[in-house]
Amino acid sequence: MAKYGVPNSSTSHLIFLATICLLPILLLFVFRKRTKSKQSSARLLPPGPKPWPFINNIHQLIFKKKPFYQWIHHFMEEKKTHIACVRFGDVHVIPIVSPNIALEVVRKNDVTFASRPTSFAAHMFSKGYKSAALTPSGDQWKKMRKILTSEIVCPKRHRFFHEKRAEEANHILHYVFNKAKRFEQVDIRVVARHYCGNVIRKLVFNKRYFSKPVHDGGPGADEIEHVNAMFTSLEYLYAFSISDYYPQLIGLNLDGHETFIIAACETFKKFHDPIVDERVELWRENQEREPEDFLDILIMLRDQEGRPLLTPDEIKAQSIEIMIAAVDNPSNAVEWILAEMMKNPDILQKAVNEIDYVVGKDRLVQEADIPRLNYLKACIREAFRLHPMDPFNVPHVAMEDTKLAGYFIPKGSHVLLSRVGLGRNPDIWHEPLEFKPERHLDVGRSDVVLAEPDMRFISFSTGRRGCIALNLGTAMAVMLLARLLQGFSWSMPHGLSTIDLVESYKNLKLAKPLVLQAEPRLPLCMYTPEKCLEAAV
Structure with missing residues (x-):
């Protein structure tokens, strides 16, 4: 019997046996708890909004009161984090606003993040993933990218097609002159997009117009429809559609995106397919033809057995992709730059003075002048930094489990490098919301370039999935801005005292197209198409 609460020998024996039996269980419990804790720490996801059971964060995508990027x-500003995680269905969406973490994606883990997500829009525009940029990692992507880098945007082709680009620079000068001499207001958005559309149509199809030319050099109804389809494609390509994360909902068109995507594809089919089909037939009849444009190059490629390397669908898909990849950044940047210059005339005067010093007024600015137009390129870099066309870059998809900034990133995650988050990061940029081209003028360098390898902002993306057309993009952006500034004095329309620099609700373009007044500042003979060619020499 126990006395004063002290167990007797029998009770002590039972306790000892129970302890011996329970000890392994207790040790196993502690071990599993510690292991689970270590695994949890090793698989710690970036911070994100609290998900709901079963649906995760999809309700915030559907019922949000502002665009997803805002x-x-x-949320990231509130949590003071440079990386986050939002769950849409089974997909982890990982936005990033830090240059250091962005470099982990495009350099350190470049191979891991070398894929693209599948979606209704990407599938439609790439005709079932037959192009390069929109196609997930694999043999088809490698094949198409190799063709682009070796045959389309290589230095040899860039030099070969110089005359086509120069012709469109002359053409846009003539078009704006026709507006100016009639004292008409100039819609800069129309001008910029018309120029970009002309350049890429000329390079791909050797055509400025699909049907009859317009007498004043402006876009016709077909060209307007074509350019609108390209920008519609860009708007809905990676637009956080519900079906991007719940593929079983494709066809229900719950958010209306599919209607616009299908309409854009029909426009491309109407204008592109007859040209491609006719050209394929011409090459069947005569394989000794000299290539005149990108389309000819894509058709003439042969495999080791002499058969066409690309199918007609691959050619059509790649033609669409080349076009939509070329039009947005140059046109958006130039529109914003001119808007900022109206707000700050000193910037405008510095850019004009540089052109007058480097080029003068007795000839037209040419691509050969680009290396010396550093202030002009600084303006374009600043527009890319502060006023990107889209909030996020094209998504990278993780092909295996990995880590970023110490956080666990599951396989299949969509990693989004934030153009606005990087470019306006106050930890990187002093007065990030101010347009200051001078911040890009490095006294230690003689040549300003538009590329930004350190990911402090995104101009042309880098890495395995980076932009391969840096030379073309640079030429288009600089020549458009240079010709507009060299050729005309710009002012606000009569009765307007200020430009409203308000961003669009949907994306980052100007909410209202920029409309200005142009006055020729060169000898009048230099504005005719014939004299443009002479003045270019």
């Missing part, structure tokens, strides 16, 4: 950037 909502997620606001």
